[in-house]
Amino acid sequence: xxxxxxxxxxxxxxxxxxxxxxxxxxxxxxxxxxxxxxxxxxxxxxxxxxxxxxxxxxxxxxxxxxxxxxxxxxxxxxxxxxxxxxxxxxxxxxxxxxxxxxxxxxxxxxxxxx
Amino acid sequence: xxxxxxxxxxxxxxxxxxxxxxxxxxxxxxxxxxxxxxxxxxxxxxxxxxxxxxxxxxxxxxxxxxxxxxxxxxxxxxxxxxxxxxxxxxxxxxxxxxxxxxxxxxxxxx
Numbered sequence: 447x448x449x450x451x452x453x454x455x456x457x458x459x460x461x462x463x464x465x466x467x468x469x470x471x472x473x474x475x476x477x478x479x480x481x482x483x484x485x486x487x488x489x490x491x492x493x494x495x496x497x498x499x500x501x502x503x504x505x506x507x508x509x510x511x512x513x514x515x516x517x518x519x520x521x522x523x524x525x526x527x528x529x530x531x532x533x534x535x536x537x538x539x540x541x542x543x544x545x546x547x548x549x550x551x552x553x554x555x556x557x558x559x560x
Numbered sequence: 561x562x563x564x565x566x567x568x569x570x571x572x573x574x575x576x577x578x579x580x581x582x583x584x585x586x587x588x589x590x591x592x593x594x595x596x597x598x599x600x601x602x603x604x605x606x607x608x609x610x611x612x613x614x615x616x617x618x619x620x621x622x623x624x625x626x627x628x629x630x631x632x633x634x635x636x637x638x639x640x641x642x643x644x645x646x647x648x649x650x651x652x653x654x655x656x657x658x659x660x661x662x663x664x665x666x667x668x669x670x
Contacts (some may be wrong), residue, residue: 487662488563488661495655533647534600536603547591548591549658550605551595553602556600
């Protein structure tokens, strides 16, 4: 099955802990993205990567970190510096930059701070 | 980043009715995308549009790329209960930065 796999689906974090959300794609896409979705709000870009070993900050990168060591993997770490991390996180990918590009999403991960 | 203006915010319709929603941008796009998102799930791509004036259908769904390249429209004909969900648009002019609407919440009353 081709697609984008996020894990875990549900994650609980204690105050002061770092947690890592996994994102794997087998679509052979060059670009990968992480978005945060809060109730009643649109998607906000956290980080994106257009190529292995390179990534760029999005609009709300503070308190988050990423790595892109392999083309198919783009894990997101939510650090203790992120003051309000409870949200729905979406990983996405696209073939590459350029006209006619299309972005596809994973099934999402719920993170709750307890 | 830029957020697209999507309207209406919510719709309550009777089963069998047609639905129309639209999305506008302050800048020109070369790609418009429409997604459906069920609660607690990731968005699923419904229709992709790559050319100004393009009209594309996917079953009961039809979407159009506005000729100004600053807007797009999605129509659902003969709605059914499983159409319930949040529909949102996305656009890009570079292919590596996507902008999203805030969504239209659709409720279908049987």
